[in-house]
Amino acid sequence: MSRIIAGRFDKTVDADAAVEALRREGFAGEEIDSFYVPPPGQHSMTPLGGDAPYASAGSRFAAGGAVAGAVVGGLLGMLVAWLVARDYDLVVVIFGAALGAYVGSLLGTMSRLRGGRPEEATREHPVEPRGGRMIAACVDRSGMQPRAVKVLREYGARDLGRAEGVWRNGWKDFDPRAPLMTP
Known part of the structure; x- marks a missing residue:
């Protein structure tokens, strides 16, 4: 398992700038992954599409x-x-x-659509982050984690966090429903 720092960006321009800044900080191309995360409910995780039945309370x-x-x-x-x-x-x-x-x-x-209240986040069922462009960096090399956190914060990453996952030319086992840990 690789150590990963990731952040979501609302604007493509900011995400592209963050990728370039990561390269300037010494990250190799294969240590950076950029991908789009669709909004919650559109991840096609169930047979009929979506993430969970009755996603709306x-x-x-x-x-x-x-x-x-x-x-x-x-x-x-x-x-x-x-x-x-x-x-x-x-x-x-x-x-x-x-x-x-x-x-x-x-x-x-x-x-019957009236009166629903959104379910509160729990440790087992966290509230999902909004969709957007994710930039992830593999920080297995010594001293790279603080650099990645600094760059992603500097360029306006939202939902910045760390995770462990399979990294082979990008983050292979990313799950948009799994929360990131604080960096």
């Missing part, structure tokens, strides 16, 4: 609201279509039920 019960809304809306749509089409035209009744189910599912989902 307010959406926890949205699926149940959609089902309930679809059932109620479908029944109401079918009833209204039947009342309008007194000749029992089956196509009109089916269309009314489908339209009612669609509108009902939307309204049911929206009715």
Whole structure:
């Protein structure tokens, strides 16, 4: 495992300047890695995409609201279509039920999205940093860690921290959900 210092940058210009400054401080090209981290929830860590099911605290019960809304809306749509089409035209009744189910599912989902509070960060489930460009430097050589910290701070790195990981022409096992330790 290699020792790594990393920081996130909001501006590409600052990230590029930090990479150049790291080179001037004696870091070799293979000791510097630059990559983009997408915003939380877009890391495709689950089969359906995203990082975790119900990533938003307010959406926890949205699926149940959609089902309930679809059932109620479908029944109401079918009833209204039947009342309008007194000749029992089956196509009109089916269309009314489908339209009612669609509108009902939307309204049911929206009715359940209220009242969610963001979950607080814990040691096991920290709040993820925002997306942006990450600059990481391998600091296995003696005396390189303070240089990397100084340069990244000087050029405005956010979420500056240290980690241990596999370094082969870049940081290979980076996990955007894992918090960095303070440098």
